[in-house]
Amino acid sequence: MADLHVPATIQRFGQTARRDAWWVRPLVVFTVLSAFVIYATWAALQGVNYHYGSYLSPLYSPELFGKSSHAWFGPLPESWPAFLPTSPALFILWAPGLFRLTCYYYRGQYYRAFAADPPSCAVGEPSRKYSGERKFPLVLQNLHRYFLYIALFFLLILLYDVWKAMWFNDAETGHERFGVGVGTIVLAVNVVLLGGYTFGCHSLRHLAGGIKDRLSGRPIRRRMYMCVSCFNRRHMVWAWLSLVWVAFSDLYVRLCATGMLTDWKILL
Amino acid sequence: MIMNAEFQIWRGGKDSAGRFESYSIETTEGMVVLDAVHHIQSNQAPDLAVRWNCKAGKCGSCSAEINGTPKLMCMTRLSELPVGQPVTIAPLKAFPLIRDLVTDVSWNFRVKKKIPPFRPRKPDAPDGTWRIAQEDIDRVQEFRKCIECFLCQDVCHVLRDHQQFESFSGPRYMVYLAALEMHPLDVEDRIPLIKKENGIGLCNITKCCTAVCPEEIRITDNAIIPLKERVVDRFYDPIRKLFNLFK
Missing domain, CATH: 1.10.1060.10 (Alpha-helical ferredoxin)
Structure with a gap:
C-alpha cells in the first residue's frame, strides 16, 4: 500500500486533550498485575506451607514432586542437582502463567499499562519503532492456543483437588470422612472462576465454532460456540476475578498451614 | 433549561497554522454538540467548515474529537459533557486536515x-x-x-x-x-x-x-x-x- 501514505500530527508521550482521568485504568492494571506477579513469585519460591490437610494451593497444583501427600511422583529424586529449584510450584506455574501472558485480554491490558503502547485511547505514546505482534518475541503470542490446551488439563486437576478437599481425616476413627470446610469452598470458587475465564478464551471460541463460516447443521458445535461466546462476553470480569482468587486461595491455604488461621468446618 | 456554554473549536486549514477559537452560546436541554456547532456557524462563524449529513448517527459524517475523545458530534449530548468547562472540538487527528473540522479520509x-x-x-x-x-x-x-x-x-x-x-x-x-x-x-x-x-x-x-x-x-x-x-x-x-x- 505504498501509495496510501497519509501525513498526520504525532502526539508527544502523554499528550492528549482528554479531560477524564484516563490514567486511572492503566494504573490500576499495573498495580494489580504487579502485585499478583510479586505475590505469586514469592509464594512459588517458598516451597513450604502450600498444603493443609486435604487442601492444596492452586499455585502448587498439580504437585509433581514434593513431600506432601498430594505429590504425584513422591519427593524429588536424591540425584536432583542442588543448584536447581526444588519448589513444586516452579515445575508447573509456567503453564498457567503463559496462558495468561498470551491471553488476548491481558495482552491489551499490559501493553497499555506496562509498555504505554498506548497508555490509553487517544493519548500520545513514547516515540519508538513499532512492529506490533509481527516480530520476535511478540509473534510467539500466537501460540496462545497451546497454553489453552494445558490450561484445560489443569482445570480438571483443580476440580479433582476440590473433590479431595471434601475428605477430611476423622481423628476418632482415623478414616477419611466427607465434609465441607471454608477451604473447600475457597478452592471450589477458584475452579468456577478459572473455568469461567478459560471457557471464555478467544482461542477456544475459535476452535469451538469460530473457525467455521457455517454452523447450521452442526447443532453441537453451534451450541459450543454459543456457550463459549457467552463466557467470552464477560472475559474481562472472569480474568480479574480468577486472578485475584487464585492468589487468595493460596493465601488461605498458607495461613491455615502456618496456623495463623483456623479452617472452619461447615459440614462434617 | 437555558445555560451559557463555551466551545473551543479548531480553526485553520492545511496550509495555515491552526488554533482553538472560543465561542459562547446559550444551550438548551437536549442539544447535541452538532447543534451547538450549527448555532455557532449560523450566528458567529459562517465560514466554519464542518461535515455532517443525517444528524441521527447513521451517516458517519460528523466525526470529531470532543474533549479529546473521538465521537460523533450528532450523538454527543451536551448534558454528557462536564459542566462549567469549555467543550473542545477538534478534527480527527489521524487524517490530514482540509479545514476546521473537516479532514481528508x-x-x-x-x-x-x-x-x-x-x-x-x-x-x-x-x-x-x-x-x-x-x-x-x-x-x-x-x-x-x-x-x-x-x-x-x-x-x-x-x-x-x-x-x-x-x-x-x-x-x-x-x-x-x-x-x-x-x-x-x-x-x-x-x-x-x-x-x-x-x-x-x-x-x-x-x-x-x-x-x-x-x-x-x-x-x-x-x-x-x-x-x-x-x-x-x-x-x-x-x-x-x-x-x-x-x-
Missing part, C-alpha cells in the same frame, strides 16, 4: 478498493440462487452495522501514533474483512492478504476501536481476534500444519 476508500470483493460459491438451490440459514449470518450482520465514521481508524494507535498507513488497514477494514471472510457464501481466500498487506499482526488488541464505535460493534472480540485466529491456523500453528500434510 479518502485514504480509507483507497484501502477498501484493494480488498478482494465478495465472491460467492456457485448457486446451489434448485432455482439457481442460494439459501442461507439465519444462524450462519448472525455474526456477519453485526459488522454490517458499520457506518464508516472512521472513529475507530482515528483512535487506533497504529495509525494515529505510529503512522503505519502503508502496512496496516485499520479496524474499520478488519471489520470489513471479517464480514467477507465469515460470510457463509464467500469463497475468496483473503487470509494471506490479511496477514501481509492488511497487517493484522500490527494490532495489539488494546480495544480502543471497540471503545469508540458508535454502533457498539465488538470490533476487537468479534472481528479482529477471530481473524487473528484464522491467520494463526494458516501460518503459526505447527500441529495444524503437520495435520494438513497428512490430510
Whole structure:
C-alpha cells in the first residue's frame, strides 16, 4: 500500500486533550498485575506451607514432586542437582502463567499499562519503532492456543483437588470422612472462576465454532460456540476475578498451614 | 433549561497554522454538540467548515474529537459533557486536515478498493440462487452495522501514533474483512492478504476501536481476534500444519 501514505500530527508521550482521568485504568492494571506477579513469585519460591490437610494451593497444583501427600511422583529424586529449584510450584506455574501472558485480554491490558503502547485511547505514546505482534518475541503470542490446551488439563486437576478437599481425616476413627470446610469452598470458587475465564478464551471460541463460516447443521458445535461466546462476553470480569482468587486461595491455604488461621468446618 | 456554554473549536486549514477559537452560546436541554456547532456557524462563524449529513448517527459524517475523545458530534449530548468547562472540538487527528473540522479520509476508500470483493460459491438451490440459514449470518450482520465514521481508524494507535498507513488497514477494514471472510457464501481466500498487506499482526488488541464505535460493534472480540485466529491456523500453528500434510 505504498501509495496510501497519509501525513498526520504525532502526539508527544502523554499528550492528549482528554479531560477524564484516563490514567486511572492503566494504573490500576499495573498495580494489580504487579502485585499478583510479586505475590505469586514469592509464594512459588517458598516451597513450604502450600498444603493443609486435604487442601492444596492452586499455585502448587498439580504437585509433581514434593513431600506432601498430594505429590504425584513422591519427593524429588536424591540425584536432583542442588543448584536447581526444588519448589513444586516452579515445575508447573509456567503453564498457567503463559496462558495468561498470551491471553488476548491481558495482552491489551499490559501493553497499555506496562509498555504505554498506548497508555490509553487517544493519548500520545513514547516515540519508538513499532512492529506490533509481527516480530520476535511478540509473534510467539500466537501460540496462545497451546497454553489453552494445558490450561484445560489443569482445570480438571483443580476440580479433582476440590473433590479431595471434601475428605477430611476423622481423628476418632482415623478414616477419611466427607465434609465441607471454608477451604473447600475457597478452592471450589477458584475452579468456577478459572473455568469461567478459560471457557471464555478467544482461542477456544475459535476452535469451538469460530473457525467455521457455517454452523447450521452442526447443532453441537453451534451450541459450543454459543456457550463459549457467552463466557467470552464477560472475559474481562472472569480474568480479574480468577486472578485475584487464585492468589487468595493460596493465601488461605498458607495461613491455615502456618496456623495463623483456623479452617472452619461447615459440614462434617 | 437555558445555560451559557463555551466551545473551543479548531480553526485553520492545511496550509495555515491552526488554533482553538472560543465561542459562547446559550444551550438548551437536549442539544447535541452538532447543534451547538450549527448555532455557532449560523450566528458567529459562517465560514466554519464542518461535515455532517443525517444528524441521527447513521451517516458517519460528523466525526470529531470532543474533549479529546473521538465521537460523533450528532450523538454527543451536551448534558454528557462536564459542566462549567469549555467543550473542545477538534478534527480527527489521524487524517490530514482540509479545514476546521473537516479532514481528508479518502485514504480509507483507497484501502477498501484493494480488498478482494465478495465472491460467492456457485448457486446451489434448485432455482439457481442460494439459501442461507439465519444462524450462519448472525455474526456477519453485526459488522454490517458499520457506518464508516472512521472513529475507530482515528483512535487506533497504529495509525494515529505510529503512522503505519502503508502496512496496516485499520479496524474499520478488519471489520470489513471479517464480514467477507465469515460470510457463509464467500469463497475468496483473503487470509494471506490479511496477514501481509492488511497487517493484522500490527494490532495489539488494546480495544480502543471497540471503545469508540458508535454502533457498539465488538470490533476487537468479534472481528479482529477471530481473524487473528484464522491467520494463526494458516501460518503459526505447527500441529495444524503437520495435520494438513497428512490430510
